Amino acid sequence: MPTAPSIPIEPLDATRCEPYGWMLGKPVRTDGDTPSFVSPASDFWREHVFDTGTPGETEILWVAYRNRDRTITSLEMHRLTQQAIVPLTAPVIHLVAASLEDGEPDLNSLRAFEIPVGKGLCMRPNIWHATRVMDRDATCLMLTRPSTTYDLVVHLKTGAPACESAIKTIETRTLDAGNR
Numbered sequence: 001m002p003t004a005p006s007i008p009i010e011p012l013d014a015t016r017c018e019p020y021g022w023m024l025g026k027p028v029r030t031d032g033d034t035p036s037f038v039s040p041a042s043d044f045w046r047e048h049v050f051d052t053g054t055p056g057e058t059e060i061l062w063v064a065y066r067n068r069d070r071t072i073t074s075l076e077m078h079r080l081t082q083q084a085i086v087p088l089t090a091p092v093i094h095l096v097a098a099s100l101e102d103g104e105p106d107l108n109s110l111r112a113f114e115i116p117v118g119k120g121l122c123m124r125p126n127i128w129h130a131t132r133v134m135d136r137d138a139t140c141l142m143l144t145r146p147s148t149t150y151d152l153v154v155h156l157k158t159g160a161p162a163c164e165s166a167i168k169t170i171e172t173r174t175l176d177a178g179n180r
């Protein structure tokens with residue numbers, strides 16, 4: 001039986017993840033117009049202006065990831081909002097793929113990034129994704145859009161069609177953890 005194509009796990013890198021979104025946790029920059037402040041006590045700087053697709057509420061979710069399965073058989077995406085994932089307690093492996101013209105996942109663009117504690121990834125809308133953990137469960141902070149969360153919960157609980165998200169079965173891929 002042919003083995004499923006493997007996806008190498010890559011370190012999070014601003015340039016590599018640019019087609020899918022914005023890396024969070026880059027070094028502070030004080031040489032441009034981006035708001036920042038550096039002092040002996042602390043630094044703060046703008047990493048990203050989060051966009052939910054419409055003026056209004058941004059939602060913070062607390063997400064517990066437990067899935068250690070190295071096989072990937074489905075991806076999820078959100079049509080209206082960016083979505084940021086920031087590991088708090090342990091790293092996660094975040095798989096991302098762009099959408100084809102017809103809205104289906106572009107599996108040729110499927111990549112897996114290891115997001116360590118202290119960094120994050122903010123995905124653009126319509127970026128397909130799945131999340132795994134390797135050695136231990138991970139709690140993450142997630143920025144998203146309240147209506148997208150509500151729509152997703154109703155879909156997952158009742159089976160009613162989701163409007164703001166899609167979950168698609170894909171040809172199985174396997175995570176290649178060997179190169180970590």
Ligand SMILES: NC(=O)N[C@@H](O)C(=O)O
Nearest residue numbers: 061076129131144149152
């Ligand atoms: N709540 C929610 O949207 N979760 C998913 O997108 C996920 O990536 O876990």
